[in-house]
Amino acid sequence: MEVHKEFTEWAVSRGVKINGIAAHRFPGRGISIIAKKSFEAGETLLSVPTTALRTVHTVPKTISRAIGKITVNGLLSAELALDTSEHRAPWRVVLPTREDFLESVPLMWDSSLQALLPDACQKLLSNQKRKVALDWAAVSKTYSKLSYDLYLYNWLLVNTRTFYFLDAKAKKQPPRDDCSALSPFADYFNHAPHGCNVSFSATGYEITTEKHIPKGAEIYISYGNHSNDFLLAEYGFILPSGTNDWDEISLDAYIIPLFSPTQKKHLEDHGFLGKYVLDKETVCYRAQVALRILCVGLRKWERFVEGYGVASDGEFGESRDADGNAEGHNSEEVGADWRVIAKCG
Numbered sequence: 119m120e121v122h123k124e125f126t127e128w129a130v131s132r133g134v135k136i137n138g139i140a141a142h143r144f145p146g147r148g149i150s151i152i153a154k155k156s157f158e159a160g161e162t163l164l165s166v167p168t169t170a171l172r173t174v175h176t177v178p179k180t181i182s183r184a185i186g187k188i189t190v191n192g193l194l195s196a197e198l199a200l201d202t203s204e205h206r207a208p209w210r211v212v213l214p215t216r217e218d219f220l221e222s223v224p225l226m227w228d229s230s231l232q233a234l235l236p237d238a239c240q241k242l243l244s245n246q247k248r249k250v251a252l253d254w255a256a257v258s259k260t261y262s263k264l265s266y267d268l269y270l271y272n273w274l275l276v277n278t279r280t281f282y283f284l285d286a287k288a289k290k291q292p293p294r295d296d297c298s299a300l301s302p303f304a305d306y307f308n309h310a311p312h313g314c315n316v317s318f319s320a321t322g323y324e325i326t327t328e329k330h331i332p333k334g335a336e337i338y339i340s341y342g343n344h345s346n347d348f349l350l351a352e353y354g355f356i357l358p359s360g361t362n363d364w365d366e367i368s369l370d371a372y373i374i375p376l377f378s379p380t381q382k383k384h385l386e387d388h389g390f391l392g393k394y395v396l397d398k399e400t401v402c403y404r405a406q407v408a409l410r411i412l413c414v415g416l417r418k419w420e421r422f423v424e425g426y427g428v429a430s431d432g433e434f435g436e437s438r439d440a441d442g443n444a445e446g447h448n449s450e451e452v453g454a455d456w457r458v459i460a461k462c463g
């Protein structure tokens with residue numbers, strides 16, 4: 119743990135304020151944060167000033183101008199991959215290794231293993247592959263000597279460790295997934311479905327306790343209301359059975375084959391095709407509406423979704439997202455996101 123002590127001193131020298139917590143190795147969960155004393159609710163554990171962050175503004179202009187148009191995550195990854203500076207070495211040496219990612223993150227697995235992932239996880243993985251490919255295309259045309267392996271490793275560091283960051287100077291913010299900053303020491307915190315409060319302001323990040331924490335306990339933050347599929351695809355771990363309040367299972371593979379081509383067309387036209395989930399409590403509203411098409415005629419179903427029919431259960435209300443899809447109560451769609459504040463990724 120010597121390197122972690124050195125990194126802690128390095129972070130403090132950059133204005134990070136650490137109160138009664140330290141980096142600690144927890145078997146199977148990498149390095150995380152341990153309470154060195156007991157805490158009551160509302161105590162500040164950590165503050166990281168904006169000046170200590172790595173953001174789109176700390177990337178040297180020589181790099182950002184040379185690469186041109188690219189996502190913030192893609193740019194931060196490029197800078198990290200190219201960075202050999204002495205002054206950031208203490209941070210670099212405490213980061214997970216490529217081998218750590220090989221063991222945990224599906225993006226690094228052999229395609230024969232990826233094919234065994236649940237449907238929802240495979241979809242997230244495909245999206246990730248698309249994002250990496252776009253970023254790599256932008257970076258590799260400028261830095262032809264940079265290896266893909268090195269870039270991918272740094273892309274994963276950014277994807278699993280960044281915090282949600284709003285750029286006060288920007289006229290237009292990038293998409294939510296791309297509002298990213300690397301925050302030293304704060305990136306040691308592991309995830310739990312309910313964790314400490316993480317707040318962000320123009321002065322930086324602050325992590326405060328939400329409840330009593332005994333001395334010696336692991337301290338968590340929440341990366342968002344994420345299912346195990348999401349945690350596995352994005353962060354390379356899942357929570358033990360029964361401990362993830364936000365877990366859900368995709369029912370698409372079971373429900374969609376029940377529909378005829380005509381029913382599918384109607385469902386699609388009304389924004390109800392797919393994204394069916396079973397969460398901790400119930401089958402989602404989208405699935406319930408879609409399954410109704412198997413029980414009533416097409417015209418009756420259509421009148422129902424258009425709001426003219428009254429459901430036999432007496433309830434019907436619908437809201438639509440920006441793409442015109444009827445909204446479910448899927449936690450990935452509506453839940454607070456670690457990417458809202460505590461994005462680690």
Ligand SMILES: C[S@@+](CC[C@H](N)C(=O)[O-])C[C@H]1O[C@@H](n2cnc3c(N)ncnc32)[C@H](O)[C@@H]1O
Nearest residue numbers: 147148149278279305306307308309353355462
């Ligand atoms: C922000 S980093 C946290 C620090 C990290 N554990 C380390 O060793 O540097 C996020 C990564 O920590 C690990 N992690 C976070 N929460 C976890 C948990 N509850 N159980 C297992 N691993 C977890 C995953 O590998 C994830 O990609």
